[in-house]
Structure formats: structure tokens, C-alpha cells
Amino acid sequence: MKVLIIGSGGREHALVSKVAENTSVKKVYCAPGNGGSQRENKCENINITKIDELLSFALENRIDITIVGSEELLVQGIVDKFNENGLKILGPSQKAARLEGSKSYSKEFMKKYAIKTAAYEVFENENKALEYLKKCEYPIVIKADGLAAGKGVVICNDLIAAKNIINDFMILDIFKGSGKKIIIEEFLEGVEASILSITDGKVILPFISSKDHKQIFDGDMGPNTGGMGVIAPNPYCSKEVLDEFEKHILRPTLVGIQQEAMDYKGIIFFGIMITSKGVYLLEYNVRFGDPETQAVLPLMKSDFVELVTCAIEGDLQNFELQWNKGYSCCVIAASKGYPGSYDTGIEINENNKLEGKLFVAGAKEEDGVLKTSGGRVLGITGIGETLDKARDIAYADMKKVQFDGMYYRSDIGK
Incomplete structure (x- = not known):
């Protein structure tokens, strides 16, 4: 094969x-x-x-x-x-991929199929958006409608911050068209969770849950990134949370996929918020998450290629998805300056004696030497019987790998 x-x-x-x-x-x-x-x-x-x-x-x-x-x-x-x-x-x-490609389309889909999500308004005119912002309760969430490499969602704590984001997205056009249309959304207070899953259009099989850490600095401070680390499973995803997710989000999503006659044999990634008022859907992604994949797949006991084959052939109904016991923790090392501007071509000093698994992200090999080529350079995933053990492995390994300007958060999974 x-x-x-x-x-x-x-x-x-x-x-x-x-x-x-x-x-x-x-x-x-x-x-x-x-x-x-x-x-x-x-x-x-x-x-x-x-x-x-x-x-x-x-x-x-x-x-x-x-x-x-x-x-x-x-x-x-x-x-x-x-x-x-x-x-x-x-x-x-392509039709089904609009669930990620257009946030306004996905919110309309959620509304149509009674999927629990935050209240929202869609704007294509910056003046109308600015008028609306004057009436909002803060914090508020502003989202670019199109693809923005994981950086198109911003929580604004006041009107001034919101105006600046409108300017960045709609006037300065920092996402090259993806932010010309925006969604202004109710802020939900709670804990985020990521649930990767796979569908053949007939059933959706959820994977184990995970928890991403988006902000660049410890304590979830600073600007959003593509993700600075992940743990799996997510300790906040209790049986009650997962039952509510299945009833109010997963099942109606499947109904919508079928009713809209989407040809969907692939990954569907649910970004959810666990609040005091229940579980809400934040967004869909239509592919594997990064870095969620680096934390979730190492815990998969079932054969991955067999799973993918069953999804493509429309035969997931009888697939028994199994997971290894334990926890994973993936810590991301980034270039100095990320998520802003950063240098590349910096040599990475490796150590072959790692207990965890090193996954390269933004690095190329030149004459047998790894050199940085992106903002998020690499991640190390530790696996352990407990979350603390998985964290210890990931962080101990991270100290064995170095490059000039290397930065990583110290609180992933805490």
C-alpha cells in the first residue's frame, strides 16, 4: 500500500x-x-x-x-x-469544507440544525460593525469569516480593542480577504475543548478529547497562535460533558451533513466551550488539528490506516475505535518573535536520547542538519500513566533540544 x-x-x-x-x-x-x-x-x-x-x-x-x-x-x-x-x-x-472555510456559513448551519452555539451577527461593512460594537457587552469575540491560519479569532475586552481588530481585519486586510467579512459573537466563559472525530457521512466517531493552549505566553496571555501545546484527554471532558456534546452538537451536526447532501468522508473537528450553562459549539474544522493531532494520535490503539479506509469506504458503523490508557502532553517550541516576525535558517541542536516523540513543524533538513523554517518549529509529545508524568517527559525532553531564540510555554497541562 x-x-x-x-x-x-x-x-x-x-x-x-x-x-x-x-x-x-x-x-x-x-x-x-x-x-x-x-x-x-x-x-x-x-x-x-x-x-x-x-x-x-x-x-x-x-x-x-x-x-x-x-x-x-x-x-x-x-x-x-x-x-x-x-x-x-x-x-x-468542497461544499462540506465550507463548514471551516466560512464561519458565517457554519454559524448559519448551526442555527438551522439547532446546534448549541453563541449568539452572533455577521458584517461585511465596517461602519455597521463599528455601530454594532457600541451596543455590545464586553468582552466580545470577533472572527474573520475565512481561513486565517488559526489566528482569526480575537477576544476583545473593550470597545477600543474591538475597533482596532475591525481596522486590522476589514481595513488593513491582514488576512488577505479572509477578514473582509466578520462575525461578532457573544463571549462564552468557560473551558475550551477540542474533539477530533471521523465521519463516513453515516456515522461520526469521536476521538478522545484534548485541550489546546492558544495564547503565546504562560497563563493564557498574549496574542493567539496556531497552538502552543495540547494535552489529551481533556480533564474537563467528563461523561456528562461528552454526553451533552453528543446530544446537542454531534448528532445534529450529522443530521445537517445528511440533510444538506454533503459528501463528507473525512475528519470533523469540534471546538467546544464547556460553560456553567452547558456545552456550546465554537467552530468546526474539517481536518486534523495542529497540534491536537500530535497529542491524540499517539494514544490511538486501533490501526489508523484501517480506520481511514473504513471512513472512505463508508463502513465506520462496525469499526471499534480503541485507545491506549494514559495521557499525552505535547509542548510546542517556537521561534523568537512568533506569532509576529521571526528569523529562519537557525540550526537546531538535537538529542537522540528522548523519551517522548519529537514532531517537526517548521524546520527543514539541510546536509543532515535541521534548521528552522517557520514560527512553530517543533513539538515534543510525552506519554504517561498520569498527566503529570506525560508533562514531565515532554518538558525534560524539551531541555535536550535547542536553537537560538527557542521559546516554549512552561504551563502546558497545568
């Missing part, structure tokens, strides 16, 4: 590692991959990123299964193209 993984981050490195565990897989290609994926058993990086090139490669090399990490390509319709050419691919159709 030959498998193609599309993407270049820590998420894709984790996918490559998990896919390679299957004994039937003889070759894994990662396009374009990174300095970590190419070191994995059975893996070869392929320097292509465009849909037509990826399609040609998959046809020429008779790829058995393709897994897409990139939300941009899903929104652009890569799954439709592959399906039209008889190729097996895990992911939603």
Missing part, C-alpha cells in the same frame, strides 16, 4: 508516523513534508503543493490512500478532483 500525506507541519509529521505503523504500508509520501517527515520510516518528501500536481502524482504513482492536512486545499476542492479521478482520499467535499 502507498499513502500520500499532504501538508508540511507537525500534524503531517504525526500522520506520517502513525500511517507507517501499518505493516501493509510499504511507502508513505509527504507533500511537501518537512525535516522530520523525511526521517520517518518508509517516508519520502515530494516537493509539490498544487492540486493538479498532487493529482498527477497520485495517478502516476498509483497512490492507494491520500490524507489531506491542509484546510486550504480542502476548501479549494481537492477531494472532488481526486474522487472524479477514482482516487481514494480522506476529506470533505
Whole structure:
């Protein structure tokens, strides 16, 4: 079996590692991959990123299964193209990918199918948005409608902060079109949880829960990032919380997918908020989360390739998804200056004697040496019988890896 993984981050490195565990897989290609994926058993990086090139490669090399990490390509319709050419691919159709590609569309979907979510208004005119802000209770949440690399959601504590965000999103257009349309949403107080899941369009199988840490600094301070660390399972996801999630969010989402005739055989990622008033859906993602994948997949006991195959073939009904006991903690190391501007090309000093697993995100290999190439450079995942043990492993390993300007939070999982 030959498998193609599309993407270049820590998420894709984790996918490559998990896919390679299957004994039937003889070759894994990662396009374009990174300095970590190419070191994995059975893996070869392929320097292509465009849909037509990826399609040609998959046809020429008779790829058995393709897994897409990139939300941009899903929104652009890569799954439709592959399906039209008889190729097996895990992911939603272009129509279904709008659940992530447009936050206004996803909020309308939630409203239509009575999925519990925060109150909201949609704006395409900055003056109308500014008028609305004068009547709001604060804090308030402002979201860019389109894709923004995990940075398009901002909590504003007062009117001045909200006006600045409107200016950034709608006037300065920092997200190159994705923030020209915005959602202003009620602020929900509580604890966030991430629940990755997989669907074949008939059933949705949830994975174990996880908890992301978005802000750059300890204590959840500073600007949002793509994610600075994750723990799994999420200690706040009690049986009562998960039961409520299934009843008020997961099941009606499946009804909506079916009623809207979405061709959806892929990952659906629920971002939820656990509040004193119940469990609310914050957003959908239509692909694996990063860095949630690096924490969740290492705990999966079931064969991942078999799971993906069942989803693509519409046969998840009889799949028994099993998990190893214990906890995981993934800590992310970032470049100095991230999520703002940062330098690249900095050599990474590695240590082969790690107890956990190192997943490369923004780093390339040059002449056998890893060098930084992105803001989030790498993550280390520790696995333990307790969350404290998993944390201890991740943080002990992090001290064994260095590069100039390396920064990581010290409170992931605390």
C-alpha cells in the first residue's frame, strides 16, 4: 500500500508516523513534508503543493490512500478532483469544507440544525460593525469569516480593542480577504475543548478529547497562535460533558451533513466551550488539528490506516475505535518573535536520547542538519500513566533540544 500525506507541519509529521505503523504500508509520501517527515520510516518528501500536481502524482504513482492536512486545499476542492479521478482520499467535499472555510456559513448551519452555539451577527461593512460594537457587552469575540491560519479569532475586552481588530481585519486586510467579512459573537466563559472525530457521512466517531493552549505566553496571555501545546484527554471532558456534546452538537451536526447532501468522508473537528450553562459549539474544522493531532494520535490503539479506509469506504458503523490508557502532553517550541516576525535558517541542536516523540513543524533538513523554517518549529509529545508524568517527559525532553531564540510555554497541562 502507498499513502500520500499532504501538508508540511507537525500534524503531517504525526500522520506520517502513525500511517507507517501499518505493516501493509510499504511507502508513505509527504507533500511537501518537512525535516522530520523525511526521517520517518518508509517516508519520502515530494516537493509539490498544487492540486493538479498532487493529482498527477497520485495517478502516476498509483497512490492507494491520500490524507489531506491542509484546510486550504480542502476548501479549494481537492477531494472532488481526486474522487472524479477514482482516487481514494480522506476529506470533505468542497461544499462540506465550507463548514471551516466560512464561519458565517457554519454559524448559519448551526442555527438551522439547532446546534448549541453563541449568539452572533455577521458584517461585511465596517461602519455597521463599528455601530454594532457600541451596543455590545464586553468582552466580545470577533472572527474573520475565512481561513486565517488559526489566528482569526480575537477576544476583545473593550470597545477600543474591538475597533482596532475591525481596522486590522476589514481595513488593513491582514488576512488577505479572509477578514473582509466578520462575525461578532457573544463571549462564552468557560473551558475550551477540542474533539477530533471521523465521519463516513453515516456515522461520526469521536476521538478522545484534548485541550489546546492558544495564547503565546504562560497563563493564557498574549496574542493567539496556531497552538502552543495540547494535552489529551481533556480533564474537563467528563461523561456528562461528552454526553451533552453528543446530544446537542454531534448528532445534529450529522443530521445537517445528511440533510444538506454533503459528501463528507473525512475528519470533523469540534471546538467546544464547556460553560456553567452547558456545552456550546465554537467552530468546526474539517481536518486534523495542529497540534491536537500530535497529542491524540499517539494514544490511538486501533490501526489508523484501517480506520481511514473504513471512513472512505463508508463502513465506520462496525469499526471499534480503541485507545491506549494514559495521557499525552505535547509542548510546542517556537521561534523568537512568533506569532509576529521571526528569523529562519537557525540550526537546531538535537538529542537522540528522548523519551517522548519529537514532531517537526517548521524546520527543514539541510546536509543532515535541521534548521528552522517557520514560527512553530517543533513539538515534543510525552506519554504517561498520569498527566503529570506525560508533562514531565515532554518538558525534560524539551531541555535536550535547542536553537537560538527557542521559546516554549512552561504551563502546558497545568
